[in-house]
Amino acid sequence: MTSLLFDLPKPVTVPVKGESAEYPINRIxxxxxxxxxxxxEMGFEVDREAPFYFTKSPASADLTGASVPYPPGTKNYHHEMELVIAIGKPVFRASREAGKAAIYAYxxxxDMTRRDLQIASREKQRPWDLGxxxxxxxxxxxxxxxxxxxxxxxxxIHLSVNxxxxxxxxxxxxIWKLDEIVADLSKFYHLVPGDLIMTGTPAGVGPVVAGDKITGGIDGLDPIELTITDAE
Structure with a gap:
């Protein structure tokens, strides 16, 4: 049996209503x-040519109720409330019908964002990872x-700060409906159970500071809460 030099943190898993087992995160x-x-509000017109995507690593995930330190390297940390899709079956090069059928849960x-770093990267035509x-x-x-x-x-879908x-x-x-998103994304990735898709945020994004409490919700889903604490 192969031994490891060190142990990695336990992956974040998400509770599922009505299930004792939890949903493990593969990709975001x-x-x-x-x-x-x-x-x-971000200075762009709607683009109906195709959706575009970015990713977050599973290590960036946390659960509602968390207290998260104000992150380093930014002076403009923004809230973004979103509907999340959880994939429940493998799907690749799917039709919209198959894309819808692959959705296990919502x-x-x-999607918290270091907006100043995102904008700086965008202006230099660089990836958004730091933001x-x-x-x-x-x-x-x-x-x-x-x-x-x-x-x-x-x-x-709504969000409040304090x-x-x-x-x-x-x-x-x-703009892009959920079956369209899954079908389009499946042209580029073999989507599998454990993959989450954050589907975008409505207008009204803005900065938060240490001490702020963020609450949000979507009709029919469990609400979300996050507290921003002092920087480490």
Missing amino acids: FCVGRNYAAHAA GCGL KDVEGSAVLAPLTKAADFGEVAKQR GAVKQDATLDEL
């Missing part, structure tokens, strides 16, 4: 600019099975 994909109003998620793939930046609430949630339609509403929209405002 994220869809960029998937609400028209958010694209506009959940609330926070997006941040420790504690993919915060996840318990999952609800797709069959129990029902059709994604006009459910409200009780003040900052983001407030409905899921029917998504």
Whole structure:
């Protein structure tokens, strides 16, 4: 048996409502600019040519209720409330119908972003990793099975900071629908159970500071909560 030089941290797993077993995270994909109003507030027009993606490492994941230190290297740390898809079966080069069938569950998620670093990278046409793939930046609430949630339609998606509403929209405002996202992403990756897709954030993103409490929700799903603590 091969021995290891050291032990790695235990992978983050996400509770699933109605299940004793938890959902292990394999990969985290994220869809960029998937609400028209958010694209506009970031200075871009809606692009219907194709979705675009970035990734976060599983090591960036944390669960709702966490307290996360304000991250290093930034002075502009932003909240982004999102609907999360959990893949439940292997899918590759899928049709939209097969893409929808591969969705196991939905959940609330926070895509926390070092906005100043993201913008600096974007202006230099460099990858967004420093802005997006941040420790504690993919915060996840318990999952609800797709069959129990029902059709994604006009459910409200919202986020507050210290009780003040900052983001407030409905899921029917998504530019790329969920079956389209899964089908398109499956052209480039063999998607498997354990893969999560964060589907984009509505308008109203903004900065948080140490001491802030972020709460968010989507109708029909477990809510999410995050506290930002002093920098380490």
